[in-house]
Amino acid sequence: MELRASRRRLLLDGMDHLAQNLDDLRRLAHVLTSRGVQVRFLREQLVFSGEDSPTATLMLATLSALADFERALAGERHGEGVAVARIRGAYRGRARSLTAEQVHRLRAQAAEGVAKAALAREFGVSRETINAGQCPPIAIARSVNTWSRYS
Template sequence: MDQNENRQLEGRELDKVFTDKASGKDAKRPQLEALLDFVRDGDTLYCHSMDRLARNLDDLRKIVLGLTKRGVHVCFVKENLTFTGEESPMANLLLSVMGAFAEFERELLHERQREGIALAKRAGKYRGRKPTMTAERAAELRRRAAAGESKSGIARDFGISRDTLYRYLAVVAPRKVTAKPARKRAGREL
């Protein structure tokens, strides 16, 4: 899904903008890590919404609490909430409830996606992602592996992970199956 980062913080004067194209579900994002390294005591972090920072309640709490302990104020524009590090039961409740809603919303999205895919499959309209590996490329991959080339090098050249490489290597070309005549045993056919 395309996102318009300019729209998300429109009207704010910002010193520096950190934007990850990856989903908020992953706490290991390059720009998030750069942001965490950059902010200092007295800074205010403006984030469009909680689900842009993290979609998992545990990650959200960890990030917000880690920032506020360092003296960074965390402001979520969409939710109109600011966390300053002042311990208050209401702030903890709001962070937990709103974070739980973000996580719940993400799970609902995936459930709807799975339901939509199941319906499309039943209707014969869903084909899934097109394979990235043609039969010719898979044969070339197997040939190079059989010649003793490094698996890491092959995976890199083909733009696939080593796990994917090993899955392709494990697939044996279909063999011709011939019917065997039934064995006779004590006068009976099996």
Template sequence: MSKHQRVGYKRVSTVDQNTGRQLDGIELDRVFEDKASGKDTHRPALQEAIKYVRDGDTLVVHSMDRLARNTEDLLRLVRELNAKHVSVEFVKERLTFSGSAADPMAELMMTMLAGFAQFERSMIRERQREGIAVAKEKGVYKGGKAKLTAEQVASMRARVAAGDAKAVVARDFGISRETLYQYLKAALQNG
């Protein structure tokens, strides 16, 4: 039976910063390190660490802001790791999330984090609505312009109905598949 490992993850915002102080003096079996902005979704060392850890391991991170871009990202990562039976330990906050219902304090913290994530999303949507309202008042906001004419939409629908691959149709019309689906959905709703 293999020994459970303590795996460290470090992230610094730019290549100029040093990760030396993060996890300093903590005994770890392996360390993964990213040099990327917190907003950057491309964190290859984090993805590698997530693939590396196994049932019973602990991922050790200096602080919550080193692991995640925002509260929602933090919740997703902790839940993903806990689902693999991997504990996540945050040194600065002195918190460990194991996913075990036997730890009521960790459960409470996860519930609070979920509430903060929901609040964060609401605040972002509210700021967007306010910004759009101000821009409309100034006559600056015009909304998105239609990408396709009625004839193009009819042609696109006909091709999809004939069995053409949606990805190919979307590419031919210079739109994303998501936009194609929105056009098809709108066409269904309008009869």
């Protein structure tokens, strides 16, 4: 961030628009005001210009600590809600692309040496699905043990 003008103002709706936590907020407010930028938070009705009163500094710390606390509580509540939804069966995630029978056929064809790209086209999924785990790892027939050279 490079600011060269002598009289700049930064207007923000709230403290949460400048930083995610108290440390970042204090650091950014200090950096901006030391460069001659006046930082104004509209919702909190606070103004920081570099010659701040101890009361303004206290308000900055208090309000940003409360915002940090609220954010942490919201995260906890979200996690608890997801856990309850999983128990209830309402939070299941994405449906599998392949059925168990399709995975079995796919593995058999892969063991016969069919290319992964051809398998992906046949089953209507991407190669990433085959490689990365929508179905469990595919055993590809190889006559050479690749680990033997590292033993």
